[in-house]
Amino acid sequence: MIQKTQYSKITIKKICEKADISRSTFYLHFDSINDVLNAVLDDAIMVTSPHYLEINDFSVDYLKENESLIPACQRVGASAKYRKLLLDPDLTEYIVGRIMVHERNRVVPAIQKKTGLGKEDAETLFLYTLHGSFAVNRANHFRKNDKWYHDVQLLNKFTLNGYRTLK
Numbered sequence: 243m244i245q246k247t248q249y250s251k252i253t254i255k256k257i258c259e260k261a262d263i264s265r266s267t268f269y270l271h272f273d274s275i276n277d278v279l280n281a282v283l284d285d286a287i288m289v290t291s292p293h294y295l296e297i298n299d300f301s302v303d304y305l306k307e308n309e310s311l312i313p314a315c316q317r318v319g320a321s322a323k324y325r326k327l328l329l330d331p332d333l334t335e336y337i338v339g340r341i342m343v344h345e346r347n348r349v350v351p352a353i354q355k356k357t358g359l360g361k362e363d364a365e366t367l368f369l370y371t372l373h374g375s376f377a378v379n380r381a382n383h384f385r386k387n388d389k390w391y392h393d394v395q396l397l398n399k400f401t402l403n404g405y406r407t408l409k
Contacts, residue, residue, distance in 0.1 A: 244327045249279070279333075283340045286324045325384045338376050345372065357408040371401055 243252050243260055254275055258268050272278050328337060346368065353364040378397060382390045 244282075244330070248332065249327070249330050250332045279336070280340065282324075282327065283337060284344070286327075328384050329380065334376070334380070338373060341376070342369070342372060353405065356402075356405045359408060367405075 243256065247256075252275065254265065254268055257275070257278065258265055261268075272281070327333065346365075350361060350364045350368050353359065353367050354361060357364065357367070359367070375397060378393050379390075382393060
């Protein structure tokens with residue numbers, strides 16, 4: 243449905259009609275439409291790795307061969323299944339918040355290890371990196387083309403060299 247309709251226009255009634263289920267069946271599985279959104283987002287960002295903090299080779303070929311090493315919003319945007327959802331302007335902060343929930347406990351300690359910073363400062367860098375990465379990906383419409391790979395290389399170099407400098 244998100245491919246054809248803005249999220250704010252999707253209702254439980256429309257979901258039930260499209261899925262050919264009753265409202266009571268819907269409520270057996272979900273408490274709200276946000277629960278459906280969370281399930282979709284969780285599916286999209288479930289596989290994650292903070293190992294992108296260890297990237298030393300910024301070449302396009304390396305990034306293409308090691309996509310699991312790049313941050314979640316950079317990976318999931320490549321899927322046409324999720325692109326429209328990620329580009330929905332009503333959902334940007336919600337999606338970033340959901341990614342934050344999934345990534346925080348893995349990425350913040352990795353930033354601490356990489357930089358020697360305390361948790362609060364590592365959280366600040368995590369928020370900056372997440373919001374910035376998402377914004378750049380949105381600007382590229384979550385399309386993995388030459389411009390996107392250039393931008394990812396630039397962001398990774400900037401971020402990781404900043405971490406090294408802080409250490």
